């Protein structure tokens with residue numbers, strides 16, 4: 001790789017930072033230098049930044065440098081401000097890097113920053129879009145918004161423009177997606193519906209690029225039909241995932257970079273490691289809803305009681321409450337014995353999933369969590385909250401078969417008995433449980449093969465480097 005300097009832009013959400021950082025590491029291992037940039041406030045919040053030769057950090061403004069966000073920060077007007085401010089700030093960053101004698105030769109931008117792609121084109125810098133959602137979800141956005149035959153319905157007669165997806169979306173090779181199975185942002189009723197304009201813009205920016213390059217955090221065998229469903233003219237698509245903590249959970253000798261390669265937004269102590277090690281193989285239920293979703297108190301109580309009644313030990317990540325609020329663990333601490341379960345504010349999730357004692361992952365189905373569960377061969381119970389998680393849950397259950405979805409009651413709550421039923425379903429001695437575990441093992445092997453020597457993701461990554469960052 002000929003002295004390339006890549007600017008890698010990621011929005012400051014844990015699910016965007018992690019895969020981007022892994023990509024940075026791979027580019028550096030291939031001989032390039034990377035400046036990894038996220039928002040001003042996001043960079044300040046990261047608890048520890050991995051230090052690797054060839055990697056430097058920078059930030060850009062999104063208009064909320066002190067972290068304060070008005071409640072309505074995802075309205076169209078605010079997204080428009082976000083676009084204007086961050087585009088200018090990224091422009092300034094590129095200029096500064098150039099003035100410092102480190103001109104950017106390639107730009108990689110992430111989800112919710114589509115305008116970085118058009119900025120790169122305007123500055124004659126070649127670029128790639130790193131899709132940190134699944135290929136299926138991106139294929140759905142493509143299906144909705146491409147200008148040739150996009151199926152999203154626009155109701156322009158209303159004052160407040162109402163957009164909605166059709167009742168069914170079909171991607172060849174996959175079961176059809178009903179409205180309830182689509183990424184929630186597509187639905188006008190979703191509180192974050194305005195964000196859909198950023199996905200629409202992603203499609204437009206890639207359509208306008210005569211040579212669009214898309215990096216997908218997935219692997220060919222997992223999502224080949226969906227990858228085929230993304231049909232930009234002349235696009236080069238490289239499935240290079242799963243981009244995760246260590247290329248292999250079997251990696252018994254991680255390099256210092258493997259170990260350090262975390263940039264958590266939350267503090268974690270490793271108190272749970274001994275607890276996990278005290279449990280029999282495949283006996284523990286690991287529960288986490290990622291870095292963004294918050295559950296109502298009554299929903300937490302249902303989960304808690306469901307886990308207790310399963311009789312299986314559980315490790316549950318409950319992020320610290322906001323200032324002044326009472327944390328859920330406070331309300332149950334007298335009811336929970338240590339041998340029954342442990343609640344932690346954050347953990348090194350990939351380490352936990354790779355631990356031999358973990359036998360089930362109750363997850364919200366964020367794309368990173370899904371690929372991490374899959375790569376670890378841990379069967380999943382998916383309880384999606386919003387965004388792409390809803391579609392991922394369908395894929396886990398119906399297409400990949402390595403987990404099941406919970407059923408919600410009429411109030412949208414998952415009751416304790418349902419939690420118990422699902423945990424029993426994937427961990428118990430039933431035919432369904434055995435099939436789910438067998439599929440989980442199959443996908444684990446397949447994911448490891450993809451990222452191993454000569455695997456599809458390895459080869460795709462090399463092809464990307466050869467084409468865009470050659471020596």
Ligand code: UDP
Pocket residue numbers: 013014015016018288289290291292293317345346347348349350365366367368369370372
């Ligand atoms: N994660 C972690 N520790 C935790 C909970 C989550 O390291 O206690 C990481 C997890 O490994 C994943 C990311 O946070 O890489 C969450 O991303 P995901 O796409 O699953 O969900 P999001 O947080 O974006 O909803």
